[in-house]
Amino acid sequence: MELKIALLKGDGIGPEIVDSAVAVLEKTAEKFGHRFIFTPYLIGGCAIDETSLPLPQETVDGCLASDSVILGAVGGPKWDGLAGDIRPEKALLGIRSAMGLFTNLRPAKLYPALRSASPLKDEIVGDGFDLLIVRELTGGIYFGERGYREGRYGTEAFDTEAYSVTEIERIGKVAFEAAMKRSKRICSIDKANVLESSRLWRKTMHELAEKYPDVEYRDMFVDNAAMQLVRDPKQFDVIVTSNMFGDILSDEASQITGSIGMLASASLGASKRGLYEPIHGSAPDIAGKNMANPIATILSGAMMLRYSFGLTAEAGTIEKAVDKVLDQGLRTADLMGSSLDTPLSCTAMTEAILKAI
Ligand SMILES: NC(=O)C1=CN([C@@H]2O[C@H](COP(=O)(O)OP(=O)(O)OC[C@H]3O[C@@H](n4cnc5c(N)ncnc54)[C@H](O)[C@@H]3O)[C@@H](O)[C@H]2O)C=CC1
Ligand SMILES: CC(C)CC(=O)C(=O)O
Numbered sequence: 291m292e293l294k295i296a297l298l299k300g301d302g303i304g305p306e307i308v309d310s311a312v313a314v315l316e317k318t319a320e321k322f323g324h325r326f327i328f329t330p331y332l333i334g335g336c337a338i339d340e341t342s343l344p345l346p347q348e349t350v351d352g353c354l355a356s357d358s359v360i361l362g363a364v365g366g367p368k369w370d371g372l373a374g375d376i377r378p379e380k381a382l383l384g385i386r387s388a389m390g391l392f393t394n395l396r397p398a399k400l401y402p403a404l405r406s407a408s409p410l411k412d413e414i415v416g417d418g419f420d421l422l423i424v425r426e427l428t429g430g431i432y433f434g435e436r437g438y439r440e441g442r443y444g445t446e447a448f449d450t451e452a453y454s455v456t457e458i459e460r461i462g463k464v465a466f467e468a469a470m471k472r473s474k475r476i477c478s479i480d481k482a483n484v485l486e487s488s489r490l491w492r493k494t495m496h497e498l499a500e501k502y503p504d505v506e507y508r509d510m511f512v513d514n515a516a517m518q519l520v521r522d523p524k525q526f527d528v529i530v531t532s533n534m535f536g537d538i539l540s541d542e543a544s545q546i547t548g549s550i551g552m553l554a555s556a557s558l559g560a561s562k563r564g565l566y567e568p569i570h571g572s573a574p575d576i577a578g579k580n581m582a583n584p585i586a587t588i589l590s591g592a593m594m595l596r597y598s599f600g601l602t603a604e605a606g607t608i609e610k611a612v613d614k615v616l617d618q619g620l621r622t623a624d625l626m627g628s629s630l631d632t633p634l635s636c637t638a639m640t641e642a643i644l645k646a647i
């Protein structure tokens with residue numbers, strides 16, 4: 291297969307981890323006789339520095355003209371003082387919206403080899419957990435009306451959470467279909483005891499649940515869910531939730547797998563073209579130090595092969611290579627806790643994975 295892949299390296303550790311994913315994808319392509327053509331485009335802070343825009347039109351056009359997209363991360367302290375509309379993060383929301391990517395699949399599983407990296411006790415983790423967070427990605431408070439207005443205590447800033455039945459139904463269907471292929475258990479997470487948008491979310495999910503009688507459905511308030519994730523993560527299989535709740539709960543879920551540097555994601559819409567991105571940010575505290583864990587981005591590349599291109603064996607090869615290096619005890623610093631051993635650098639971990647392919 292010959293495939294065009296747009297690269298959005300972004301800021302901070304973005305370039306380091308995307309380079310790792312590219313190396314792994316190139317080795318996989320070579321092994322299976324494919325040709326991947328990579329084209330880089332600017333996004334985020336680096337785009338602001340060069341063009342004064344966080345999301346240049348050329349980047350949007352390039353992504354829409356490619357077969358799929360790999361993203362590193364955007365943002366950093368250098369751009370934190372900018373107005374909301376020209377911040378790096380606005381570009382990430384912009385490209386997800388421009389590509390129509392309303393679904394974000396965030397799998398969180400505990401690798402047996404990383405059991406000691408999880409902060410949870412053995413009796414809680416048992417033989418591991420494997421959950422899939424299905425996060426709505428182009429609606430809710432990240433996209434709602436916002437601004438400043440005169441309020442009770444003077445000028446106030448506001449952001450709005452809004453969801454339509456159409457938006458809830460389409461993400462719900464993705465989650466129910468995913469549950470049908472897994473253990474047929476789904477938990478919808480909302481704040482329906484307070485928010486009107488959550489009450490519509492819950493009502494719509496209940497109606498959808500009737501169409502999937504084989505799926506065991508329940509709902510939970512988000513504050514309870516945040517607690518239950520660390521109390522007993524194994525109770526969950528598929529979680530479906532809104533944009534902001536999914537963002538927050540997936541960072542929490544990542545840490546119980548050992549590190550946020552492990553969690554990949556697929557941002558998907560109606561077409562096969564997706565955007566594949568680690569769940570973490572640009573990690574300015576470790577950027578440029580060759581310390582980042584590249585596995586989340588490498589596994590995002592594997593998700594791209596599986597979801598966008600249907601290259602299941604190729605995706606499996608990358609996932610098995612990751613399993614193998616973890617089984618060998620190889621670790622980047624984020625997975626080592628207080629161990630006195632020397633951690634692997636980002637490039638050394640990438641080399642080990644390349645060797646295992
Ligand atoms: N998808 C994206 O582009 C996202 C961008 N951001 C942006 O990233 C910047 C930093 O945000 P933070 O809140 O610090 O979140 P972050 O996810 O960048 O970092 C949180 C902590 O996790 C560590 N970490 C993250 N990824 C890692 C990896 N691959 N290997 C090892 N350690 C890793 C970092 O060193 C840091 O201590 C901000 O400008 C934020 O807006 C945040 C989240 C998502
Ligand atoms: C940086 C934000 C736009 C979003 C975020 O944190 C995420 O998608 O994980």
Ligand SMILES: [Mg+2]
Nearest residue numbers: 537538541569
């Ligand atoms: Mg996030």
